[in-house]
Amino acid sequence: MxxxxxxxxxxxxxxxxxxxxxxxxxxxxxxxxxxxxxxxxxxxxxxxxxxxxxxxxxxxxxxxxxxxxxxxxxxxxxxxxxxxxxxxxxxxxxxxxxxxxxxxxxxxxxxxxxxxxxxxxxxAGQTAWDALGSQPLRAGQTVVVSAAAGGVGSILVQLAVLRGIRVIGTASDANAEWLRSVGGIPVRYGDGLASRIRDAAEGHPIAAVFDLHGPETIEAALELGVPPEHINTNATDPTAYGIRGVGRGxxxxxxxxxxxxxxxxxxxxxxxxxxxxxxxxxxxxxxxxxxxxxxxxxxxx
Missing domain, CATH: 3.90.180.10 (Medium-chain alcohol dehydrogenases, catalytic domain)
Structure with missing residues (x-):
């Protein structure tokens, strides 16, 4: 037994x-x-x-x-x-x-x-790997990852950085320094998220958004004009927003x-x-x- x-x-x-x-x-x-x-x-x-x-x-x-x-x-x-x-x-x-x-x-x-x-x-690792691979990204582009210090998010951020992708990650203030240490650009979640992401992007278009937290990130992405096909979630029902739901294969x-x-x-x-x-x-x-x-x-x- x-x-x-x-x-x-x-x-x-x-x-x-x-x-x-x-x-x-x-x-x-x-x-x-x-x-x-x-x-x-x-x-x-x-x-x-x-x-x-x-x-x-x-x-x-x-x-x-x-x-x-x-x-x-x-x-x-x-x-x-x-x-x-x-x-x-x-x-x-x-x-x-x-x-x-x-x-x-x-x-x-x-x-x-x-x-x-x-x-x-x-x-967590394969979920991050498969989600990142679901978008046609190339080095130099900018993406957003929510819950960027969490189990999947922390790996996705690093995999993207290894591919030369610029990563804006939502995180608490307590995790901001860690996120910087692995190459991410931290932004605090909460009210005004879209504005903070826009500032962090510094004029670069956002090529993809990976939502690992919930509606807040999706709504911010749509407000910023990210096409729905370039918004991926595994934390929320994607049909409610007309976006993609790609997790681990x-x-x-x-x-x-x-x-x-x-x-x-x-x-x-x-x-x-x-x-x-x-x-x-x-x-x-x-x-x-x-x-x-x-x-x-x-x-x-």
Whole structure:
């Protein structure tokens, strides 16, 4: 038996609990991974509240990204072996002592990438990578990223800067200096956002807006005349504004490999805001749902 986080009804963090579940042997093409770190994401609490576009029926497991060690492999597994350190983003169930899934969900973790960082990298990192790739951008252009110090935003800003793109990021005053340190231009969110973005753009047209926070950024972008097809959100219903909704695509091992390489090379930083043990999962979510984080919250066994 192993521990796994579950919820039997929709609600706040109090509905989460640790259950004892059977340890599953891997089938053909599958690997079993002992979790060493698992990242929390806003989509996790939206699923738990019943407000996400990803519909589940309780009772249900929780969690969608993790890092760990392969401790068993099924027939036909070719790429991974027992003892390999891996990380990945999965459909659900990452908040558990062990998960058993197809090897296609996992990439190898480089030795230079700490487990806690790898545990919070896969879902947030690929979401940022896929969102950035959804817009036809080139070096020298200017983009806006909201929640620019959050899990996805902090990675998206850095990926854009690496491509020579000028990034204006909305953030709290507490995260402004960090955002500057990774090459972003911080602007404070709140009333008057459109005006502050206009000033930060310094006459450069805004080529794309990546909304990771909510309507405020979208409305500011539309006020500034950004074409709807160049506004992307994964935080709000895009149909209400006639814009795009592009998030993470299917798990891509090559993308995960490249993200891990950038971290190992020191070219991409994944800030870890806090680490909680698995049995304090409620406290971890309460902190996540307060907002104003820099980077990721991670669970460890």
């Amino acid at each position: 192993v521990r796994a986080v579950r919820f039997d009804r929709f609600g706040n963090a109090s509905v989460l609990y640790l259950a004892e579940v059977p340890l599953v042997e891997p089938g053909a093409g599958q690997v079993r991974v002992r979790m060493r770190a698992a990242g929390l994401n806003p989509v996790d609490y939206k699923i738990r509240r019943g407000t996400s576009r990803y519909r589940v029926t309780p009772p249900a497991p929780a969690g969608r990204e993790l890092a760990g060690v392969v401790d068993a492999v099924g027939a036909g597994v070719e790429r991974l072996d027992v003892g390999d350190e891996v990380f990945g983003t999965i459909p659900t169930g990452a908040f558990a002592d062990a998960v058993t899934l197809e090897e296609t969900y996992f990439a190898r973790k480089p030795d230079a990438v700490p487990r806690e960082v790898a545990g919070g990298l896969a879902l 299917p798990t891509s091992v090559p993308t995960l490999d490249r993200l891990a390489e950038l971290v190992a090379e020191g070219r991409l930083t994944v800030p870890i805001a806090a680490v909680y043990p698995l049995d304090r999962v409620r406290s971890a979510f309460e902190r996540l749902e307060q907002g104003h984080l820099r980077g990721k919250i991670v669970l460890v066994p």
